[in-house]
Amino acid sequence: MSYYDIDSILTDAQVKLDPSPEKLPCTFELEVPGLGILEGNPGEDIKAGTRIDLPLWLGEMLSIGARLGTSRLVTLDMPDALAERVMNALKADPRTVDLRALAPHFYTLSERILEIFEEEEMVDVLIDTFKKRAAEISDHAHNPRGAVGEGVDFLRGLDETERQLFRAAHDRAKEVRIWAGEAKKK
Amino acid sequence: MENPPSRVPPSHIDPDRVATMYGELGNKLVQHAKRTQALAHLPPYQTEIVRAVTREVRDLDRDVTRLLDPFEGSFNPSADPATACALLVDHLCMRRNKRCLMAYHRVRTEKLEELCWTGVDVLEQQQPSEGGEDRGVPQAGGGQHSSLSPEEEEYFRQYGDMLAAYKGQWTDIDLTGTLEPPKDLFIDVRVLKDAGEIQTEYGVINLTKNSQLYVRQGDVERLIAQGFLERLS
């Protein structure tokens, strides 16, 4: 993860406004004067026990105090994109889940979340999901006629990591076809 | 896939009055950068947003000073966790904004370097060809035509000079030439524009419009790139 990496910066942020599944649900453990802007109330205070969805870059660091045991600033919950319900859907059939709707940077978000929460079972579910979907991505990417039917929906639901995989496979396959004279350039 | 349950936003927030949350503008910049990566040209520099983000950083810095003022240099975080938390939030937001600014500018400078290598002179074709780019975003400085900031123009000029100096060390090899390995030593070309006589290893060839020639690829690569010749397959 590079400092300048655009995707990693976007993973860190809330991409949509207001309730977004990518945000990190945080509960403030103490009253903080003047921090109301986080809730959309500039100038006001945040009361202890307030639950606010914060972007990852903020929530993660605020929770560190709690983990170091110094003073508890906020406690974290699992973001909606990785809720139990989502895990169950992925276990049932990873190929029918629209990851992009859950979070455009679904996997990079998961990596970050898994650094914070210890969730061995989630790792297994996600690895299985990634593998099954990668095989599907590869099949679509090597189809010179492009995606048809169900494939279109599946490809639309790819998260950013998966899109890059698709592009890598697709571009290379095309390049070889062009070299072999089976396809025209551009 | 079902939608995530939408939490009802607190009703006391007036959507028109909502202050932008810290870091949101920075995020906008990074989204611009993400789009820029996929484009062939360089979209207009977001002067307004860059300015707004730096203003936000200054505001945050003022807030830090205000928070620390009463302590007169002897602030103890564990004695006052609430202030410590507010300071941490300020600090994190500044750090975040810095990262967004840096990444935005880096994506653009990388693009500028790429344009230098491909031989596109951005300073000459100031106006990007596309209309409707970046809808709804206030344009830089009103009537200004360049899609580059003054600093970027300077960077482009100096990088171009540096690249030219670097390339100048070798006369037999064109560092900015095609990276495609040749399939054939000789190729058929058609002359699109009169280009006069050129000197090759095998003597002089005369390039008059509409003539067809069988020439060594290395001799005419540059002329193809410049649009004088067209390669026939």
Add this chain to the structure above:
Amino acid sequence: MAFPLPRGITASEIAFLAEMETVTIVPRQRLEGLELLGGPVEPLIPPRRAALPLWLALLLKRQRRANIMPPPWLHPDSLSLILEVESQHQDYKSAFSPPPPLPGQPSIRDQGLEPTARPQYTLDGNRYYAAPPFLPQNTAQTVVSSRDPPALPYHWVEVGNMLLDVASDDLVDPDQIRRLLKDLREVRMAKMRSGIDVLDDAAIGGGGVALTGVGSMELGEERGFLAGVVDGLRKIGASKEQARREQLAEQRANGGYDGTQDEEEEDYMEF
């Protein structure tokens, strides 16, 4: 990021490198010997066979100054046999047909014999053992004992494609060869992709897909995707891997480590 190409090596670069392969030609015209950067080319005297780099052979062929003698593997019989091994043989359900043997390497039928490579000597008298890509695998007189089954060389896709393109009249039943090459590519690509299922072992260390016998163009085509999958799996599994290492370190610290853990991992090697 001024460099515009994707990571790795592009199809046309792979093909360019393959043009260094040595092939056999029968010249139709006399040609004086040439001193090339890649080494000297012997004088061409018809009808004596000569070994040339592929790019030069293709050039002479295009100018009708020579005929190319196809390598033994580029023949419908050889290719059908290899295709049969790839698609029917039990042992090669998920593996690739074996590459040509190295010099001195006992053929698969003499398993258990010691390799008996004969060393070669440079002009300065230094001893060396030739290894791919500096082994002739595409010459007509490639020295293989007749007991060795036909095998696809490292540059089979490129050499096959280029010879079909330029010298199809020198090949036996080129249409059949074209079909067989296409089928082989499809069978083998499918195998490579079916390996995704075991790639997470590769990400965690110790496991993975054996790519023995896979050609350079095939590797080039799948490199970006497979490396991306391994990288993705490694990142998702990072927290678990971290926990596993901590546990191992703890066991070692408590004296509970007896060196068997590593051996258990070796078992994942099979694919």
